Amino acid sequence: xxxxxxxxxxxxxxxxxxxxxxxxxxxxxxxxxxxxxxxxxxxxxxxxxxxxxxxxxxxxxxxxxxxxxxxxxxxxxxxxxxxxxxxxxxxxxxxxxxxxxxxxxxxxxxxxxxxx
Amino acid sequence: xxxxxxxxxxxxxxxxxxxxxxxxxxxxxxxxxxxxxxxxxxxxxxxxxxxxxxxxxxxxxxxxxxxxxxxxxxxxxxxxxxxxxxxxxxxxxxxxxxxxxxxxxxxxxxxxxxxx
Numbered sequence: 001x002x003x004x005x006x007x008x009x010x011x012x013x014x015x016x017x018x019x020x021x022x023x024x025x026x027x028x029x030x031x032x033x034x035x036x037x038x039x040x041x042x043x044x045x046x047x048x049x050x051x052x053x054x055x056x057x058x059x060x061x062x063x064x065x066x067x068x069x070x071x072x073x074x075x076x077x078x079x080x081x082x083x084x085x086x087x088x089x090x091x092x093x094x095x096x097x098x099x100x101x102x103x104x105x106x107x108x109x110x111x112x113x114x115x116x
Numbered sequence: 117x118x119x120x121x122x123x124x125x126x127x128x129x130x131x132x133x134x135x136x137x138x139x140x141x142x143x144x145x146x147x148x149x150x151x152x153x154x155x156x157x158x159x160x161x162x163x164x165x166x167x168x169x170x171x172x173x174x175x176x177x178x179x180x181x182x183x184x185x186x187x188x189x190x191x192x193x194x195x196x197x198x199x200x201x202x203x204x205x206x207x208x209x210x211x212x213x214x215x216x217x218x219x220x221x222x223x224x225x226x227x228x229x230x231x232x
Contacts, residue, residue: 041224108160
């Protein structure tokens, strides 16, 4: 089945540790996105990537890093510099926005990160 | 900057009845897209409906329809024949395409409870 997978579903981290959240898609989408969701708030954009080996900061990129070595994969690392990392993280993908034909973003099931 | 406002934190409706969720947005752009996403207890974000601003006709998807009032910058979602499975958080989102990213801007959500 085509879709977006995120792993793990739940992740626990000790303060001072870096952790990496996985996002994989087999939809052949060019663009991929990472969002953070906090209680009582909508989603906020962390990073996005329109093509392989290229990515840009979103609204709340501080304390996060990403890579885009393959079209299918867009892992997010939450570093120890992120002051309040406990949140729900959602990955999304869409077809190439640079093609001038905007399409809908489709979301993965999310990862719940808790800092102990 | 664009903003999206959902003024109803919580709504409830009886099964088989109709409910309308409100959304207003602020933008100076003339070409954009609007979305409603549903987030059930599983927390997966699911696309409900999408509206292109240049289209005068309101979008519909089965039991879901929108009332798009461009001049008033209003984008409400109507759910007809409500079902228990419609219980979820509903997020309104705005997208200005053709920039360096198709960035989604989300409202804070409306929690909908459908009662039997």
